[in-house]
Amino acid sequence: MNTAQKELIKATIPILRTGGEALTAHFYDRMFRHSPELKEVFNMGNQANGKQKMALANAVLAYAENIENPEVLINVLKGIGSKHTSLNIKPEHYKIVGTHLIASIEEVIGHLATSEILEAWTIAYNQLAAIMINLEENIYQENKQKSGGWIGWRKFIIKKIVEESTEIKSFYLYPEDGKSVADYNPGQFVSVQVYVPELDLLQPRQYSLSSAHNSDHYRISVKKESSINDNPAGIVSNTLHSKLEGDSVMLSSPAGIFFHNKESNEPIVLISGGIGITPMLSILETNKIKVEKSKTVWIHSCRNQSVQAFNNDVETIDKDADWLRTFVFYEDIEESELRENVIKGRIDLEICKDSILLDKARYYICGPELFIKAQYNSLLNLNVDKENIFYEEFSPGLINLN
Structure with missing residues (x-):
């Protein structure tokens, strides 16, 4: 890409800042009309609530703003590539x-989309596509070479369903072929593909693996998302909650760049809200079975005890673990049930600061968007280096804090 073409890309930045979402909305509508089969690749829930068009608009803008040096986006691209491989995205896509x-771009921008601008964006897109295709091919090959690994979708049987709370069920998933399953880093996810009758479509969703690895099955724990205000009920979570033991689903290989290195012995601080508990539990259980355990602080927040999952599991680990300190925050709890580590209100890291400010600690945050932002900023206010803060967002990449 030459200098003149890069300048043309940069010249479109003001348009992308003000009209990026209109562009991406038009793009998705156009693509699904011409290639309706891609509705089974994309999350149609995020299409309906507008999150996907917003995420793509942000990504296109970021690429334009960094067109001189797209390498600065490499961590973002790795995250996208990991998500893409979990959806079985191929070069033809x-x-x-x-x-x-x-x-x-031509149809939305109109007369401003000169032939030179369209050529520049074509070259820019092809350059980015080449980077992504190469990155994703490497991930596919790594997955294939793992013991128990695979590429694409693989059928799993739901052999056990456990109600963890009034909203959350755990699904124990065993491969139909009876062979082993690939290892993963605690914190990673799998994509689950199910048929949704209401849409008459297959739909994929990502769910964090919620236990330490074992060689014969995976566990995911899914919150049944109810309709709130203008947000429709979660079509896939509700479909999963209607499943019975013996039913099947399709799974991709474990993926994701949010994880804790199992070999590390540095202190861990796990901060979760609601269903964000799932990757944290995987990290905690993995640490429990290590010979040399990392000092760990567990901080969780939820509305009340009825919706909290895995409280007994964490308390059981905590009972015999001198390496673990726990704090649980409830928005609604009786005064009589409060104790040193059970606190009324939303998470306040100031309360925990004497326990969490540990030398060389790594801080992991998972929960809703506003929750992540609040805890991230709280850690910065406590002078935690942002290079040691990691977060997982259960939505299509709307947060960019690092």
Whole structure:
């Protein structure tokens, strides 16, 4: 890409800042009309609530703003690539996306989309696509070479369902072929594909693995998302909650760049809200079975005890673990049930600061968007280095704090 073409890309930045979401909304509408089969690749829930068009608009803008040095986006691209491989994205998908993205730029921007600008964006997109295809091919090969690893979708049987709370069920998933399953780092996720009758579509969703690894099955723990205000009920979570033992689902290989290194012995601080508990429990259980355990602080927040999952599991680990300190915050709890580590209100890291400010500690945050932002900023206010803060967002990449 030459200097003049990069300048043309940068010239479109003001348009992307003000009209990026209109562009991406047009793009998705156009692409799904021409390639309706891609509705089974994309999260149609995020299409309906607008999160996907917002995420793509942010990504296109970030790429334009960093067109001189796209390498600075490499960590973001790795996260996208990891998500793409969990959805079985292939090079041919990039060709379809590119065709409709460039056409959308022309149709939305109108007379401002000169032939030179369209050519520059075509080259820029192809450059980015090449980076992503190469990155994703490496991930596919790594997955294939793992013991028990695979590429694409693999059928799993739900052999056990456990009600963890009034909202959350755990699903124990065993491969139909009876072979072993791939190892993973605690904190990673799998994509689950199910048929949704209401949409007459297969739909994929990502769910964190909620236990330490074992070689014969995976466990995911899913919150049944109810309709709140303008947000519709979670179509996939509700479909999963209607499943019975013996039913099957399709799974991709474990993926994700949010994880704790199992070999590390540095202190761990785990901060979760609601269903964000799932990757944290995987990290905690993995640490429990290590010979040399890392000092760990567990901080969890939820509305009340009825919706909290895994409280007994964590208390059981805590009972005999001198390496673990726990804090639980409830928005609604009787005064008589409060004790030193059970606190009324939302998470306040000031209360825990004497326990969490540990030398060389790594801080992991998972929960809703506003929760992540609040805890991230609280850690910064406690002078925690942002390089030691990691977060997982259960939505299509709307947060960019690092």
